[in-house]
Amino acid sequence: MIYNLVTAASSLPVSLADGKSHLRVTHSSHDDLITALLWGSIREFENYTNTCLSLQTWDLVLNQAEVTDRIVWYKYPVYSISEVQYYDGDNASQTTTDYVSFLSGRPASIRFDCDSDETPTTYDRDDSMTIRFLAGYTAAGSNSVSAFPTDIEQAILARVYRLYENPDDPVSERMTYFDKVLKSYRGYDL
DSSP: OEEEEEEOOOSOSSOHHHHHHHHTOOSSTTHHHHHHHHHHHHHHHHHHHTBOSSOEEEEEEEOGGGOOSEEEEOOBOEEEEEEEEEEOTTSOEEEOOOEEEEOSSSSEEEEEOTTTTOOOOOOSSTTSEEEEEEEOOBOTTOSSSOBOOHHHHHHHHHHHHHHHHOTTOOOOSSOOHHHHHHHHTOOSOO
């Protein structure tokens, strides 16, 4: 099971304005630094927890042995599946819509057509099946996708504050707020 990023996030889930406000910075001479600290903190959170903080398109690539009647993956939150493509027994590319998706919880999963109870027969290759999906949060108040959790926003801002105010701070033995929130969102099949 391999995750390939197709379309990266195009905007910060925590804005530069929010970062500057949290840091009480009113000038623009540190905008690039604050933006870099935001992106770094966001990427650290995403990589550790397998959580997409902004809308992103991903491919889940499965080998033949991983293609079963129920496929489970841990990127979160999953908004939609745009395509399920596989290589059939003759190594010809096929697309299927004969599945039921379960995207609201963690882990996300699909189950192939329950009526026919038939999982697609795939060719033996490293990319036997590819599931393309959209994952991520949106700004608070949006009804189309999961709203961005306040605790994650505060953890990102706390991390940026710590890095901005103490860039030479050695590794600390104490657990920070960022670390606590980070651990609470971790997916367990990484």
